Amino acid sequence: MFDPTDLYRLDGELPELTDPVLLYHFEGFVDAGSAGRLALGHLLAELEHRVVATFDVDRLLDYRSRRPVMTFDTDRWTDYDAPELSVHLAHDTTGTPFLILTGPEPDREWELFTEAVAVLVDDLKVAKVITGHGIPMGVPHTRPLGHTAHGSKPELLSGNPSPFGKVRVPGSAAALLEYRLGAKGHDAAGFAVHVPHYLAQAEYPQAALAVLEAVTSHTGLVFPLDGLRDAADKTLTEIEEQISSSTELSVAIRGLEQQYDAFQSGAERENLLAEDTPMPTGDELAAQFEAFLAERDDSDS
CATH class of the missing domain: 3.40.50.10900 (PAC-like subunit)
Structure with missing residues (x-):
C-alpha cells in the first residue's frame, strides 16, 4: 500500500x-x-x-x-x-x-x-x-x-x-x-x-x-474584486462592439434572450444545456465570435 x-x-x-x-x-x-x-x-x-x-x-x-x-x-x-x-x-x-x-x-x-x-x-x-x-x-x-x-x-x-x-x-x-x-x-x-x-x-x-x-x-x-470587475466591464464592452457591428449576431443574441426569458418564466424547455439544443443561427454566431476572439488575441499580443 x-x-x-x-x-x-x-x-x-x-x-x-x-x-x-x-x-x-x-x-x-x-x-x-x-x-x-x-x-x-x-x-x-x-x-x-x-x-x-x-x-x-x-x-x-x-x-x-x-x-x-x-x-x-x-x-x-x-x-x-x-x-x-x-x-x-x-x-x-x-x-x-x-x-x-x-x-x-x-x-x-x-x-x-x-x-x-x-x-x-x-x-x-x-x-x-x-x-x-x-x-x-x-x-x-x-x-x-x-x-x-x-x-x-x-x-x-x-x-x-x-x-x-x-x-x-x-x-x-x-x-x-x-x-x-x-x-x-x-x-x-x-x-x-x-x-x-x-x-x-x-x-x-x-x-x-x-x-x-x-x-x-x-x-x-x-x-x-475591483480588478476582476474592471476586466469584466472591458470584456462586455468589446463583446457589445462586436455585436453592434453585425446584424447576424444581433439577431442571434435576441433569439437567445427570448429563449432564456421563456425558460425563466417556465414557458418552454426543460433546460438550457448548449450541447442538447440547437441555438438560433448557431453556426454563424460561433464562427463570428471565433473570428472576434482571434482578433482580440492578435491585438493583445
Missing part, C-alpha cells in the same frame, strides 16, 4: 488554523470562460500567500499530453515553465485565513492523490472544500450568470435548481475529490457557472466573478 503523504512535501511546519475553507481548481477539465482558473488566479495575484504543500508533478502528470513551455533563445534553452500543483495559505480582505489548491489536473494516481488531499484536509482542520468552474450553456451574455451548485450534503447547496437529471459523464479529479471527501464525512461543494456557449473558449471574467461571489455567499470570505 502506497503512503499518500509521499505524494507531497510540506514547505515548513503546517500552520495552525481553525476551520479554514479550502478552494481548489485543476486546469485541464471543462472550464468554460476559464471561470475557475481566472477566479483562483485572481486571488493568488491579489492576495499575499505562501506555499504550504507541493505535490510531486513528476508522478502525477503526463508531460507528453500537456507539454510544459520552454524558451529557446538563439542557440540555447533559457527557461522552463515547470508545472506546479500546490496548496497556498492566503487571507481574505478581513484577515480570515483560507487555503487554495491549484495547478494542472493530475493525469494519473487519482485515488492516491485524493487520499493525499484528504490527509492534508484533516491535518489542516479544513471545514469546507469548495471548487468552481464554468460550463457552456445556451444563455446570452446580456442576462445574469446563473450557476448549478453541487455538494456532498443537501444542506451545502445554495438553493439554485439544477438543470440536470441523472447523467453519466466523463470524470475529473475535481469531481472525484468532492466524491471521496464527501464519503469521508467532509463538507465538499462546488459551483458550475453557466457561461454563454459562444464565449466558452474565451477568457470571460464575468464567470470568474460569479464563482467568487458564490464562494462569498457560501462561506463569508471577502475578496478584492
